Amino acid sequence: MTPHSLAFYVDVVTTGTVLGLRPTDSPDRVTEVLGTDFGENSFSDHSMWRDYGLAEFFWDRASADQPWSGHHFTLQVHRLAYRDRTLANETLRARYGRFAPRLRFDKLQRLLKRRGVPLLExxxxxxxxxYYRTFWQPDSQVSVSVVATYGEYSTPDNLRVGDVNSIQSPTTAAEVEWRRSRAGR
Incomplete structure (x- = not known):
């Protein structure tokens, strides 16, 4: 993996942003930074997301006459395993260079640890x-989903155990506590 694409993932996990874009930013702000090359999807007048290939941003609103409110973003890292170089959009490639088809969790964790940025399982x-394990960075509220074992219908194609599947923000302390209470911890 190129050092530049690793730098991108380290930046995201450390800051909880994509090129400075927060999960709460408006659709217009995301378009301003990432550009107009996206697929737009909606379930109703109340939820929408924009798919930039690697990055997806999600919004919701109470009614059609209300503005969109940023909900979260997800980096669909597993998509890069299909070796479509265009999945890392032009803006990301201009800043970080070529993206490798896989992100090894142990490499990411090691780089973050050197910077004093812990990931808690x-x-x-x-x-x-x-099939998956999740690691959380409490300060940035980012979670990292990692392939733990293979499953016929649950593991994306072309990934290996230890590869990062996705990165998401925010994962709040309240959600972490909910997960812990459900797991009996």
Missing amino acids: IPEIPGNAP
């Missing part, structure tokens, strides 16, 4: 265990 969402 938290219980997995019901239904994802034992």
Whole structure:
């Protein structure tokens, strides 16, 4: 993996942002930074997300006459395993260079640890265990989902045990406590 793409993931986990974009930023702000090359999806007048390939940003609102409120973003790291270099959008490639098809969790964790940025393992969402493990950075409220074992319908193609599946923000302290209470910890 190039040092530049590793730097991108370290930046995201450390800051809880993508190129400075917070999960709460508006659709217009995200477009201003990441550009107009995205797929837009919605379930209703109340939820929408924009898919930039690697990065997806999500919004919701109480009614159609209300502005969109940023909910979260997810980096779909597993998509890079299909070796489509365009999945890391042009803005990300201009800043960080070429993205490798896989992100090894142990490399990411080692770089973060050197910077004093700990990742704590938290219980997995019901239904994802034992196939995934989740690690959380409390200050930035970022979670990292890692392939733990293979499952016929649960593990993305082309990933290996120890590869990062996705990165998401925010994962709040309240959600972590909920996961812990569900896991009986």
